[in-house]
Amino acid sequence: xxxxxxxxxxxxxxxxxxxxxxxxxxxxxxxxxxxxxxxxxxxxxxxxxxxxxxxxxxxxxxxxxxxxxxxxxxxxxxxxxxxxxxxxxxxxxxxxxxxxxxxxxxxxxxxxxxxxxxxxxxxxxxxxxxxxxxxxxxxxxxxxxxxxxxxxxxxxxxxxxxxxxxxxxxxxxxxxxxxxxxxxxxxxxxxxxxxxxxxxxxxxxxxxxxxxxxxxxxxxxxxxxxxxxxxxxxxxxxxxxxxxxxxxxxxxxxxxxxxxxxxxxxxxxxxxxxxxxxxxxxxxxxxxxxxxxxxxxxxxxxxxxxxxxxxxxxxxxx
Amino acid sequence: xxxxxxxxxxxxxxxxxxxxxxxxxxxxxxxxxxxxxxxxxxxxxxxxxxxxxxxxxxxxxxxxxxxxxxxxxxxxxxxxxxxxxxxxxxxxxxxxxxxxxxxxxxxxxxxxxxxxxxxxxxxxxxxxxxxxxxxxxxxxxxxxxxxxxxxxxxxxxxxxxxxxxxxxxxxxxxxxxxxxxxxxxxxxxxxxxxxxxxxxxxxxxxxxxxxxxxxxxxxxxxxxxxxxxxxxxxxxxxxxxxxxxxxxxxxxxxx
Numbered sequence: 294x295x296x297x298x299x300x301x302x303x304x305x306x307x308x309x310x311x312x313x314x315x316x317x318x319x320x321x322x323x324x325x326x327x328x329x330x331x332x333x334x335x336x337x338x339x340x341x342x343x344x345x346x347x348x349x350x351x352x353x354x355x356x357x358x359x360x361x362x363x364x365x366x367x368x369x370x371x372x373x374x375x376x377x378x379x380x381x382x383x384x385x386x387x388x389x390x391x392x393x394x395x396x397x398x399x400x401x402x403x404x405x406x407x408x409x410x411x412x413x414x415x416x417x418x419x420x421x422x423x424x425x426x427x428x429x430x431x432x433x434x435x436x437x438x439x440x441x442x443x444x445x446x447x448x449x450x451x452x453x454x455x456x457x458x459x460x461x462x463x464x465x466x467x468x469x470x471x472x473x474x475x476x477x478x479x480x481x482x483x484x485x486x487x488x489x490x491x492x493x494x495x496x497x498x499x500x501x502x503x504x505x506x507x508x509x510x511x512x513x514x515x516x517x518x519x520x521x522x523x524x525x526x527x528x529x530x531x532x533x534x535x536x537x538x539x540x541x542x543x544x545x546x547x548x549x550x551x552x553x554x555x556x557x558x559x560x561x562x563x564x565x566x567x568x569x570x571x572x573x574x575x576x577x578x579x580x581x582x583x584x585x586x587x588x589x590x591x592x593x594x595x596x597x598x599x600x601x602x603x604x605x606x607x608x609x610x611x
Numbered sequence: 612x613x614x615x616x617x618x619x620x621x622x623x624x625x626x627x628x629x630x631x632x633x634x635x636x637x638x639x640x641x642x643x644x645x646x647x648x649x650x651x652x653x654x655x656x657x658x659x660x661x662x663x664x665x666x667x668x669x670x671x672x673x674x675x676x677x678x679x680x681x682x683x684x685x686x687x688x689x690x691x692x693x694x695x696x697x698x699x700x701x702x703x704x705x706x707x708x709x710x711x712x713x714x715x716x717x718x719x720x721x722x723x724x725x726x727x728x729x730x731x732x733x734x735x736x737x738x739x740x741x742x743x744x745x746x747x748x749x750x751x752x753x754x755x756x757x758x759x760x761x762x763x764x765x766x767x768x769x770x771x772x773x774x775x776x777x778x779x780x781x782x783x784x785x786x787x788x789x790x791x792x793x794x795x796x797x798x799x800x801x802x803x804x805x806x807x808x809x810x811x812x813x814x815x816x817x818x819x820x821x822x823x824x825x826x827x828x829x830x831x832x833x834x835x836x837x838x839x840x841x842x843x844x845x846x847x848x849x850x851x852x853x854x855x856x857x858x859x860x861x862x863x864x865x866x
Binding site: 342345346349352353354355356357358359360361362365366368369372373375376379414464467468471472474475580581584585587588589590591592593594595597598601 | 633637640641643644645646647648649650651652653656657659660663664666667670683684687688707708760761762764765766768769772853854856857858861864865866
């Protein structure tokens with residue numbers, strides 16, 4: 294049998310996608326599908342890793358030993374998610390080193406939310422509740438993504454993220470029911486993190502450069518705006534339960550749609566932040582680059598030590 | 612000792628061990644997002660979490676023996692520098708990765724042996740905490756021991772950094788084996804570990820590891836002491852101001 298030509302392969306590929314078959318690392322895939330996935334998964338991985346910074350910022354200052362342990366465990370989980378995702382990206386024929394290089398050169402992005410500073414303990418609650426909450430809405434949808442390794446990664450990650458979100462919400466609940474100062478601290482954190490959380494879902498569907506192709510290939514299963522709406526609907530109720538106010542004067546239940554209407558996102562700010570000019574962009578990247586550079590001698594030592602071990606084993610065998 | 616003397620001494624002993632664990636856990640947690648690669652970020656925060664968990668167990672027991680309003684958090688957040696009783700080695704700033712790993716190795720050798728002994732304590736709670744700690748410490752030691760070999764027997768730079776770290780740390784290790792009156796009495800009652808007795812085996816293990824790692828055992832004779840009396844290095848005050856900030860700024864609340 295003759296090899297199918299490129300057009301036939303592409304048709305075959307789309308047939309498999311339409312039939313909800315998972316694509317696996319050794320399967321044929323369009324080069325653009327591969328590149329699109331590398332972009333998205335690496336961005337996802339970098340987000341987990343950069344996301345360790347704003348939360349890591351409060352580990353040494355957590356107000357109780359219990360909260361400190363929970364936060365430490367959480368940040369550890371985020372790092373672990375980064376590892377899963379780097380591995381998933383590597384199945385597409387790229388190395389972690391190349392991915393990190395992309396991050397450092399600014400070629401690869403990470404979630405815009407992590408360019409906002411964590412200023413008070415309540416921010417640990419807001420990040421857990423809103424940021425992880427937004428991530429879950431997105432990731433639950435991605436459990437059905439067409440690329441097998443990514444999809445399986447999402448299933449594992451979602452289980453842990455749901456736990457984090459509950460813990461974050463619990464911090465907010467405790468603060469909202471605490472002293473006047475604590476309640477104000479919780480409201481302030483919600484005020485600062487609400488809009489950035491909505492921005493996590495990306496631009497409007499009409500403005501989203503990769504959306505149409507990603508939907509056709511079923512890399513994305515639901516649009517940015519659909520997911521954002523879902524997040525708003527669930528979060529408004531959660532805020533009500535603990536007596537906090539969503540900082541949006543246009544927020545209103547729409548009986549007809551069966552959803553909340555909400556105000557317009559500040560897209561200028563969004564663009565500014567994803568292009569590197571948010572409050573912490575430079576700091577986050579510089580931090581990662583510094584740790585990476587300071588760790589070079591450690592990584593070199595491992596390589597040298599392993600080479601010595603191999604030589605010794607070889608000369609012992611000879 | 613009367614029963615109430617013993618209880619009072621045991622309480623102080625549990626606070627000491629809690630302080631050791633909390634302060635070291637704090638130092639390790641400072642590595643979060645600063646490790647040489649992602650796996651190390653995970654490992655260092657993992658070990659930090661073990662130590663802070665251990666601090667909670669010792670403090671919880673101390674609080675129980677104290678009674679009243681005392682909790683693990685009042686012990687961690689409401690005592691100042693002079694009341695902390697951790698050994699100095701635990702509080703030294705993290706330095707570079709070699710410094711952190713050398714400290715960890717020296718302490719892991721010590722702590723594993725210590726907890727193995729404490730498992731035999733006549734005090735059932737201390738024995739139970741020790742039993743849990745032994746499992747974690749075995750893992751910690753395996754890891755830090757590997758790092759001694761990798762860095763000691765790695766590149767010239769890593770070797771030099773590791774050797775320098777050992778020289779800087781050595782004078783703080785003597786305090787690990789000091790017994791004061793409190794610990795002496797508790798040891799005689801079968802409750803505390805006779806840590807002076809741990810020294811020969813500790814030194815044998817350290818010598819063997821350093822030899823394998825092509826590192827030299829420090830020879831300079833110096834020793835700095837004071838942690839068990841609340842006489843600390845200047846770094847502890849800074850550590851506590853960070854650790855305790857929220858509780859000090861907003862006292863008496865639930866979080």
